[in-house]
């Protein structure tokens with residue numbers, strides 16, 4: 001049976017490049033295929049961000065891993081963006097991309113795709129440069145701590161949260177998942193918004209040598225956790241993994257997207 005500690009140990013062999021290769025190139029990221037999972041995720045995020053309700057000073061992405069796609073719409077609505085991850089190797093991979101170093105992962109097709117969804121007629125290069133400028137920090141996070149970012153942020157000080165495939169991928173059971181959601185929600189101001197994407201009915205995924213266990217969630221469990229922690233669900237969508245996306249790097253059956261708002265106002 002896995003525990004928070006055994007999961008943390010497994011993450012020590014997490015390979016960012018293998019993870020990117022498994023999930024962020026075709027077929028999972030095929031912008032010419034309307035059934036591909038990455039375009040679905042980007043559309044969900046863009047739709048929520050287009051409603052005109054989300055925004056503020058600080059956006060924090062919880063468990064960024066080595067990826068930035070999850071921020072491509074939301075970052076535009078905040079003055080400052082903070083990336084976070086538990087692992088130094090992932091924080092390094094992010095910094096490499098932010099500094100446009102040779103060998104960093106190429107997100108340009110993603111940026112280009114989001115530009116076309118948003119339809120503002122700007123070039124992907126402008127958007128990409130703006131994202132790099134908007135990120136002010138890349139900091140450690142541990143969702144199992146009552147204060148996941150330590151002293152870096154006071155409770156209730158953050159205007160928006162993004163998190164993709166993090167909470168369920170580091171929690172041994174539903175109770176730990178709900179507690180982790182409560183911990184990260186402590187960062188958010190009342191009335192602040194959460195954009196979360198995650199795996200449904202997944203028990204493991206691979207990242208190089210690492211085999212990470214995932215708490216198997218249903219849509220109902222995610223909705224329950226959001227309710228218990230004090231969110232109003234503003235949107236909830238699910239995607240069922242088609243056979244062409246089942247490529248042996250995990251056993252994920254579906255994906256959820258939610259836009260949720262922390263109850264109460266300042």
Ligand SMILES: C[S@@+](CC[C@H](N)C(=O)[O-])C[C@H]1O[C@@H](n2cnc3c(N)ncnc32)[C@H](O)[C@@H]1O
Pocket residue numbers: 008011014062063064065066067070085086087090141142143144163164165166169170
């Ligand atoms: C499945 S990856 C998700 C990466 C990225 N957000 C994405 O959308 O692909 C899970 C991430 O959770 C991070 N992680 C592991 N343990 C954690 C913890 N205790 N607190 C926060 N993040 C953790 C891992 O380092 C990894 O980057």
